[in-house]
Amino acid sequence: MFKYYGKWAPYLFLLPAGLVLLVFFFIPFFQTVYLSFFDYSSSIYHPAAVGLANYVKLFHSPVFYKVLWNTFLYLFIAVPILAIFPLFIAILINQKIRGVTLYKILIYLPVIVSIVVAAIAFKWLYADQGILNYIVALFGMKPVGWLTDPDWALYSVIIVTIWKGIGYYMIIYLAALMSVPKELYEACDIDGANFLTKHLTVTIPHIMPTIALVTTISAISAMKVFAEIYVMTKGGPLNSSKTIVYYIYERAFENLDLGYASAMAVVLLAIVMAFSLINIFCFERNKYQL
Amino acid sequence: MKRFLEKFSTHFILIMVSLLSIFPFIWLISTSLKGNSENIFAYPPAIIPKDFTWANYTGVWHRVDFIGYFVNSMIVAGGTVLLNLILSAMAGYPLARMEFKGKKIAFFSILATIMIPFQAIMLPVYLVTLKLHLVDSVSNTAGFIGLIMPFAVSAFGIFLMRQAFLGIPKEMEEAAIIDGCSVWQLFWKVLIPMVKPSLAVLAIFTFIGSWGEFLWPSIVLTKESMYTLPVGVNNLQGMFSSNWRFIAAGSILSTIPILIFFLAMQRYFISGENEGAVKG
Numbered sequence: 131m132f133k134y135y136g137k138w139a140p141y142l143f144l145l146p147a148g149l150v151l152l153v154f155f156f157i158p159f160f161q162t163v164y165l166s167f168f169d170y171s172s173s174i175y176h177p178a179a180v181g182l183a184n185y186v187k188l189f190h191s192p193v194f195y196k197v198l199w200n201t202f203l204y205l206f207i208a209v210p211i212l213a214i215f216p217l218f219i220a221i222l223i224n225q226k227i228r229g230v231t232l233y234k235i236l237i238y239l240p241v242i243v244s245i246v247v248a249a250i251a252f253k254w255l256y257a258d259q260g261i262l263n264y265i266v267a268l269f270g271m272k273p274v275g276w277l278t279d280p281d282w283a284l285y286s287v288i289i290v291t292i293w294k295g296i297g298y299y300m301i302i303y304l305a306a307l308m309s310v311p312k313e314l315y316e317a318c319d320i321d322g323a324n325f326l327t328k329h330l331t332v333t334i335p336h337i338m339p340t341i342a343l344v345t346t347i348s349a350i351s352a353m354k355v356f357a358e359i360y361v362m363t364k365g366g367p368l369n370s371s372k373t374i375v376y377y378i379y380e381r382a383f384e385n386l387d388l389g390y391a392s393a394m395a396v397v398l399l400a401i402v403m404a405f406s407l408i409n410i411f412c413f414e415r416n417k418y419q420l
Numbered sequence: 421m422k423r424f425l426e427k428f429s430t431h432f433i434l435i436m437v438s439l440l441s442i443f444p445f446i447w448l449i450s451t452s453l454k455g456n457s458e459n460i461f462a463y464p465p466a467i468i469p470k471d472f473t474w475a476n477y478t479g480v481w482h483r484v485d486f487i488g489y490f491v492n493s494m495i496v497a498g499g500t501v502l503l504n505l506i507l508s509a510m511a512g513y514p515l516a517r518m519e520f521k522g523k524k525i526a527f528f529s530i531l532a533t534i535m536i537p538f539q540a541i542m543l544p545v546y547l548v549t550l551k552l553h554l555v556d557s558v559s560n561t562a563g564f565i566g567l568i569m570p571f572a573v574s575a576f577g578i579f580l581m582r583q584a585f586l587g588i589p590k591e592m593e594e595a596a597i598i599d600g601c602s603v604w605q606l607f608w609k610v611l612i613p614m615v616k617p618s619l620a621v622l623a624i625f626t627f628i629g630s631w632g633e634f635l636w637p638s639i640v641l642t643k644e645s646m647y648t649l650p651v652g653v654n655n656l657q658g659m660f661s662s663n664w665r666f667i668a669a670g671s672i673l674s675t676i677p678i679l680i681f682f683l684a685m686q687r688y689f690i691s692g693e694n695e696g697a698v699k700g
Contacts, residue, residue, distance in 0.1 A: 133519075134597040134606075140514035143607075144526055147511035147573045153552075154570040155533045158544035165544065219437055222430050229431075234690040235683075236438035242682045242689070243445070244632045246650040247671045250657070251444035254451065254664060259461040261447060267463070297441065301690055325426070354539045357634045361654055375539040382543045383639060391543055399540040406535035418531055418579065 162399065165392035174386050184393035193369055193377075194394070200284055201373040205352045207288050212295050212348040213341055219296065220303035221329055234304075238297035245294065249361035252290045253277065256362075280370035283363050287371050290358050295351070299344050306340035307333070339413055346409040353402050374398050445672075452476050452668035460664055476669035483666075484659070486673055488645060489652035492564075493631060493677075496648055499568040500630040501623050507573040508622060509615065512581030513607060517593070534575045539635065545570050546639055556646045563646050567637055571630060577622050584618035585611065624688050631678055649674045 166184055168177040188194050219237065223230055240248060255262050256276035263273040276286040310333060318328040334341070356375045359365055365372030365380065372380075374394065382391035410418055446467065451460050455471035514520065515527060538545070549555060549566045556563025588611060596610045612619075634650040641651060653674045660666040682689065 134593065135518060135603040137520075139603050140518040140520040140523070143510045143514045143518075147507040147530075147578060148526070150507060150569065150572045151530065151533055153548060154545055154572075155536055155541070156529075158541040158548060159536055161544035161547070162541050219434070222434055225430065227427060227430060229434075231686075231690070233434045233438055235686055237441045238686075238690050239445075239682070240441055242628055242632075242678055243675055244634070244650045244653065244678065246632075246634055246654045247675050248444065250653065250667060250671045251448045254448060254668065255444055257461075257664075259463075261465045264463050264465055293441070293444075296437075350537070354537050356539060357650075360634075360638075361657075378539065378543070379635075379639075383546075388543060395540040395543065399536065402537045402540065403535045410531065410534070 159399075162392050162395050165388055166396050168389040170386065170388040171390065174388070177389065180389070184389045187390065188393050188397070193372075196369050197372050197374055197377045198397075200369075200371065201353060203284060204288055204291070204355065204373055205349055207285070208292050208295070208352045209345060209348050211292050212299055213345045215292075216296050216299035216344070217303045217337075217341065220300045220307055221333060223300070224304060224307045234297075234301070237300060240294045241297040243294075245357040246361055248294055249290060249358050252286075252293075253362050256286055277363050277371075278367060280368050283367060283371040287355075287358050287362055290362070291352065291355055295348060299348065302344060303337065303340060306337040310336045343409070343413045346405055346413065350402055350405050350409070353398065353405070445675075448668045449672055451664055452672050454665060456665075476665040477673065480656070480660075480666045480670040480673065484652065484656065484670060485645070486649075486652070486670075489647050489649045489674070490677060492646060493648040493650075495564055496567045496633075496637075497627050497630040499564065500571050501626045503568065503572040504574065504577050504626045505619055505623060508577030508581045509612060509619065510607075511573070511578045512583075513585050513611065515578070516582045516585035530575045530578055538570070542635065542639060549640060555640055556643050560646060563641070563643070566640055567648070570636060571633070574626075577626065580618055580622055581615065584615040588614050621688065624685055627681070628678070649677075 167179060167181055169180040169183065170177045172178070223233055254260060257263075258273065258275065258278070260276075262276065266272075266274055274282055277283050314332045314336075315328065318332060323331070354375055355373055356379065359371055359373060359376045360379075363371040365376050375398065378391050378394050378398065381387045381394065385391075447465075450467050450469060453472055453474070453476070454460050454469040455473040455475065458466075458469060458471040511530070515523070515530075549570070552566075554562050554566030554569060556566070592610060592614070593606060596606045601610065632650060633648070634654070637648050637651045638654070641647060644652075644655070647655065653671055656667050656670045660670075
């Protein structure tokens with residue numbers, strides 16, 4: 131094909147997006163790393179260059195380990211459930227049955243509702259004399275301090291994240307299920323295979339790439355949770371539901387400890403970048419090929 | 421008989437999951453419709469209000485500027501969508517169709533931003549926004565620009581549009597150029613109309629994301645008159661400390677616009693045809 135555009139045309143087309151990415155992504159990215167070498171805790175106006183001191187402080191802080199542990203607990207609990215349960219629902223919906231659209235709409239509803247409203251709705255369910263504790267009482271157990279008991283708070287928040295994610299991943303799985311050849315299911319039916327064998331031998335192997343994709347996407351978003359915690363617990367009680375993004379927010383915007391917060395942000399960056407690299411190079415390669 | 425049992429259990433499970441999905445909202449609606457004479461902590465809990473009233477809605481409506489929050493949310497989401505469409509399409513086009521020096525660098529730099537979560541760089545983003553005076557303490561317009569700019573374009577959008585342009589036959593461009601179009605005209609008048617389906621997908625998903633955004637506005641906003649809906653709704657908790665009837669009514673009110681949007685656009689969300697619209 132003949133070259134119909136001027137020498138500068140491609141750069142001019144890229145310029146507006148490039149400027150925004152430069153100012154709001156790349157500069158902040160390098161500044162995060164840069165800020166992490168300064169100490170702002172004594173004076174916000176005259177930060178002192180302290181080298182790796184913030185990192186040393188970070189790795190000697192029990193709160194940081196607590197927060198990191200909470201974040202990984204979040205991951206270990208939310209990710210497997212979000213990778214498996216929506217697949218199960220998608221398989222059920224992907225049949226010739228009535229009411230498919232209605233089921234999809236209802237199950238997708240939590241995805242589009244603002245996370246703030248969702249968190250408020252759950253806070254109400256979790257109230258000390260709330261409806262969940264009524265159900266608990268029906269089973270003859272003592273009321274649970276869903277958001278006030280340090281042993282429970284994190285799990286109560288994780289439940290909200292899972293509840294809000296199911297519909298999203300279900301739709302991703304439904305799209306993947308469409309690509310499984312129908313003949314394979316027909317063959318299964320002729321052989322008299324039951325539900326479990328059918329899906330273990332045909333469905334799962336076929337959509338393995340999608341399962342892997344959902345795993346990494348949900349892992350990345352589990353690393354980034356903030357609103358649920360902000361609205362429901364503020365990280366408490368006793369840091370029991372504090373995750374890394376909330377802790378960065380608190381340190382940066384409430385304690386104005388910019389250097390320390392940035393060191394933590396660098397740790398978050400490292401973890402998320404590792405997940406993203408796996409995602410890009412293993413599962414979405416075709417999408418990002420030059 | 422076996423088929424019947426299978427169908428029955430399928431429906432049973434799907435109904436249970438659907439109920440679990442909407443129950444938190446049902447309970448919130450129920451609470452919002454209960455009058456002052458009804459104990460909202462009563463055991464056993466009553467789903468159907470005994471002392472039915474709209475008073476909580478009118479009460480919260482008079483005390484909270486929902487229209488203002490709604491307008492603010494519309495401005496921010498609308499501006500974010502518009503900029504995303506223009507910037508993503510413009511950047512996606514040369515990456516799909518042109519050969520130039522530095523293409524690889526541009527491509528991989530944009531790809532790299534996928535790996536940078538906003539949450540990790542939010543502090544410097546805030547500092548940059550302050551430096552550019554894009555905060556509501558300067559002026560409302562500056563405040564809106566500050567809310568929009570960090571999300572004005574995303575790698576997700578650029579790659580989505582790049583894919584769309586890759587799918588257009590090259591003959592289209594050749595024909596337009598032979599007819600005397602400039603690149604600029606070719607882009608806006610010939611190519612953009614051809615990628616409308618992808619633009620629609622990008623618009624809808626950007627809108628939902630921007631509409632629900634909570635972290636960034638709660639960092640930058642200082643004036644209540646600038647609150648977007650999620651920030652305003654979170655603020656209800658402080659305003660009506662333990663008046664759960666009002667908090668519930670306000671939360672439900674704030675959800676109505678996005679609910680209408682979702683039901684009108686539901687095929688985009690649930691058809692599963694927009695696999696490319698998976699956001700990381």
